[in-house]
Amino acid sequence: MTVTWKLKLQYGALFFSVLGCVLICVSTFVPLWKFLNLDLNEMETWNMGLWHICVVQEEGGTECKYYDSFLAMPYDLRISRILMFLANGIGLTGLVMASFGIDCLKFEKEIKKKLSICGGILLLLSGIISLVPVSWIAYNTVQEFWDESIPDIVPRWEFGDAVFMGWFGAFFLLLGGSLLLCSMIIASKPTFALNKTSGEQYPLAHTTLRYPDQLALTALRHPDLTV
Template identity: 30%
Template structure:
């Protein structure tokens, strides 16, 4: 008896199923396939279609996407740290302030000075110094944590950039590269979690309508009649989400693209039938029987 195993992918039959590559997936964009060719060229894998090569290309895609998201998150983190609109106050009858609007950040408070009609509008800012003990703690904690997150994120980008540079240089020290990627991913995740604390704390105080005891030289009220969350907090939350997503891309161990399902077809080929010369007609029933098979069965029965 012969056993033949055949594999079928979709509607086409083939004897062997090659390992799926990114070019085998029906992506609508030609640029994506061109990028894979560029990666294969940079990684010296143009002629290598092995599973290890395909896995390396997929992991490189993930690391590049993680580094791009990391750079975007770093820019948003820097923007949120230096912005003056963590809180927006609306007050009335403030001396020297034209529209009664205050923009409060973690480094200073700014407002538009009330000038004469013939003079242009001027933004005036008052810095938050450490000797101003009356300021709430969340402002100084936000200064420290946002600065720390920016530094940690810069280190993460340095580790990631160095690791990817070594990948493109075709360095085969796999363990060292994995350590660099893991350190970069952990630092990225850590920075994304760090900035959540000052953002959430300041946002809660705005929603709870908490006041700020400014120093006496500022000559500003303790509590406005209305305060809203500034755009800097939303930018910071966006940075945190992007950084956490980036860390998942960086720390992912594998990225599998599901190939078309392989349907095995088992074809059983029966034994070749006995020839006419090896058969005789059964006297009782008139059917053809194998002479050799009948003789062997009789010998086995008699024994």
């Protein structure tokens, strides 16, 4: 099987899409969205996630407590949990559709084209949706960190690893969806053959489809034409 530019773009799109789905899925469930170091007890670190809060102690291990109620959570965490769930579902659906739309699988061309286009759009949508909660949490963290109304003695929350995982995951999803749609744009363009002697270009893709005998006639008139 010949590996074309279209197939290379599809492979690259699948690679970045899988990486993006894994990152946003992990960032959804790990309690690493925010962390807090206490000045009074430097051996203790607090980690906050969308599901629970964990206290990490160097000697006592890790203790986690789930939120008592969904409605009792902070407003930004509630919306972020919903949006991350939505982004995961849309991203996985787009990844499955994109996987069935690559050229190396034996399906009808029209079906594969529709699957690739829908998969690319869903991957882009998943990347955009996942950017919203991650950036929102990061913005609130920065606002609270530099809030002058809070006394300096009060410890401040800082960025956790999940925020960066969410940003990278969203970027990879956007990149994967863009590459997949670019592969469809490349496939829709006509192919041009170049005459080495005259330097003229001949659009052969549409000519071959509309006039099957035109290709043979062109080859007789221009023996140096390479297809």
